[in-house]
Amino acid sequence: MTLNDRFIIKVPASTANLGPGFDSMGLAVDLYLTLEVEKSDKWNIQSVSDELKGFPTDETNFILQIAIKTASKYGVNLQPCQIQVASDIPLARGLGSSAAAIIAGIELADSVGNIGLTQQEKLLIATEVEGHPDNVGASLFGGLFIGSYQDNEVDMLSISNISFEMVAVIPDEILLTKDSRGVLPAELSRECAIQASSTANLLVAALLTQNWGLAGKMMSQDLFHHPYRKPLIRAYQEIEEMAKELGAFGVALSGAGPTVLCFTEKGKGKVVERGLKSEFSRMSTKILTIDFSGSSVSSVERFVK
Structure with a gap:
């Protein structure tokens, strides 16, 4: 060019x-x-x-x-x-x-x-x-x-060939990746590694087949980083619970955090964003598309x- x-x-x-x-x-x-x-x-x-x-x-x-x-x-x-x-x-x-x-x-x-x-x-x-x-x-x-x-x-x-919306809940405070990585374990047991990798494999299959409920379930069952990073994120549990009540099919940290992403089927993001914005007014909320x-x-x- x-x-x-x-x-x-x-x-x-x-x-x-x-x-x-x-x-x-x-x-x-x-x-x-x-x-x-x-x-x-x-x-x-x-x-x-x-x-x-x-x-x-x-x-x-x-x-x-x-x-x-x-x-x-x-x-x-x-x-x-x-x-x-x-x-x-x-x-x-x-x-x-x-x-x-x-x-x-x-x-x-x-x-x-x-x-x-x-x-x-x-x-x-x-x-x-x-x-x-x-x-x-x-x-x-x-x-x-x-x-x-x-x-x-x-x-x-x-x-x-995949389509859904996301609602990002963005805290005011920053979280550097190096700090968020510092809480992760150096090793996983074989049993944990098998479970963690099978969860990731099934997430991919669920996304590709648009099985949104299964995709959300796999997001919530992550063993690689969520159990260690969620305590660093203010109100993560509350955001997850409310997002799912409002219609999100899954919730996950965006990268190392602190942004929390709430995944919705196409067209449902506005309802989820409106509810989260009302409840967590001290954080920024934004609808994202792919x-x-x-x-x-x-x-x-x-x-x-």
């Missing part, structure tokens, strides 16, 4: 795990990180979103570091760019803000440096940075993403401000 000197990179947010799909299952959602890029004589990245105002504006910015390192991997020196960045992805809330930034940096390197990366190459680079493929894979490919990272390879499937497009790069003329 030939781009003009100005172009747009758009990357969706993601939720990971969906309960038992720990570090292997992700879902792209309709919140976005957007970069408007113009080639320049020096690097400068400015935010038009208040939440990103404190980030570096030069090469030390995380997105630019990813771009420069990616290009360097292929022996390419990037021409500097002037970048405006906007995001409606909450930071450190379990909605893949760092994964979206990683994908944006890789797309920036590929576009400015004319590297010609395949989707699989982008995925591997992103997974090596992130450590697991769930969030980055969903942001890159869109839809429901299932991936396995072993021996420096990522095997994956991206599934688009993004099926994944990351995109387009000439600025096609971008409607």
